[in-house]
Amino acid sequence: MAEQPASVAVSTVIFGIQDHGGTAKVHLPLVRRVREPHLGRWALPGGPLRPDESLRDAARRNLADTTGLDAAHLEQLYTFGAVDRGAPDRVVSIVYWALVRTEVAATTRDDPNVAWFPVDALPPLAFDHEEIVGWAVRRLKNKLGYTQISHALLPEEFTLGQLREVHEAILGRRLDPANFRRRAEASGTLTPTGAHQAGARNRPPALYRSTVREELLT
Amino acid sequence: MAEQPASVAVSTVIFGIQDHGGTAKVHLPLVRRVREPHLGRWALPGGPLRPDESLRDAARRNLADTTGLDAAHLEQLYTFGAVDRGAPDRVVSIVYWALVRTEVAATTRDDPNVAWFPVDALPPLAFDHEEIVGWAVRRLKNKLGYTQISHALLPEEFTLGQLREVHEAILGRRLDPANFRRRAEASGTLTPTGAHQAGARNRPPALYRSTVREELLT
DNA sequence: ACAAAAGTGTTACCCTTACACCCATGC
């Protein structure tokens, strides 16, 4: 333990898909601050790094502490360490971003100081957290293009229509179903379960299971 | 100032192109450690973050202190903070990576404890610095593909042949000169100066100047 | 029958790659 010019914190931007007026939208959970500074404002889950935990473990702990959830994907985003970030003492924040599956996100532990917001309609945030969320959203959009990261937002089994909805929610535009299907199939990361999803008032779509390895998403 | 479980350091991976047996190769400067632990080993330039400097400023200071050089490109790479990274106390290292221009790299201040090494023939490094260099090299290769970052390794004016040599050095394979030229021209980031480089025993190549904005390289 | 989404087929277009070929200079 040494006297330091800056303390180390870890925060996490958590993304999940939720229904918002009939269409899937990207949401994220925020925590209402119960201390100064920025008391009462919404902020990203986070807190000081503990001496015996890795950065990644700290991020996972943020997730568990605030939502009780488990991440399907977790990855370092960026480190923010400007001299004045809105706190009285200097804090260097290592920020992670996480993806949780839809059905998991729905089971968020009840807490009056935790709530999910659509990323395109966030309340004013504490510190420099709006900038941080901006970085995370950009990264999410980018990674969508060259990895199969979107699978981590869906349940174990899903239809190509659901997968496409996720992409449309993140990119903010409609995608051609035919071309999307071919792309998805060509990725070689989907295996049909053989089952079909009944119930809709149209042709029952095939169910798929993702076969991507977490290690390949870097 | 608070009692902390971890101290904050900033290190920088600096890349420059140098001639190595007739062909251009990617090099980086290392510093010989003059203190325990890992006394005598080569390490990345770096040191503790000062209270009144930004992370980026600290990285720039690493560069100036060890080589006396100025970076044409400087960007955050990743933050390494495992519990045991080879130092007695816990250190969280925010690592930056930098590109310096060839003619600048040649003017490195003389210092027996600083030397440039080809990235494909590094000595054993201190701490987890080999892993860090690996990350930086990967990032450099990637960014080469979708930005004009390579311009930052060359002088203000350069030929397409030189630019191609840089790419070949980084990718480790030969590129088709014809296709490389078209790609470079199509990027819209090069303006011919009108001058040609005389002296070679072949047709004098046209000189170009880069018009990329540093902000667009993210 | 009809609507609505699943799923297949087809075509135009662009970008990349490979490679043939000409140009200008030093020796």
Add this chain to the structure above:
DNA sequence: GCATGGGTGTAAGGGTAACACTTTTGT
């Protein structure tokens, strides 16, 4: 003239985007 890299032309192949069309369900 000849070697050497600079610079232009061209054609094949692969991937993407646009869109027509068929299939299968619920109502």
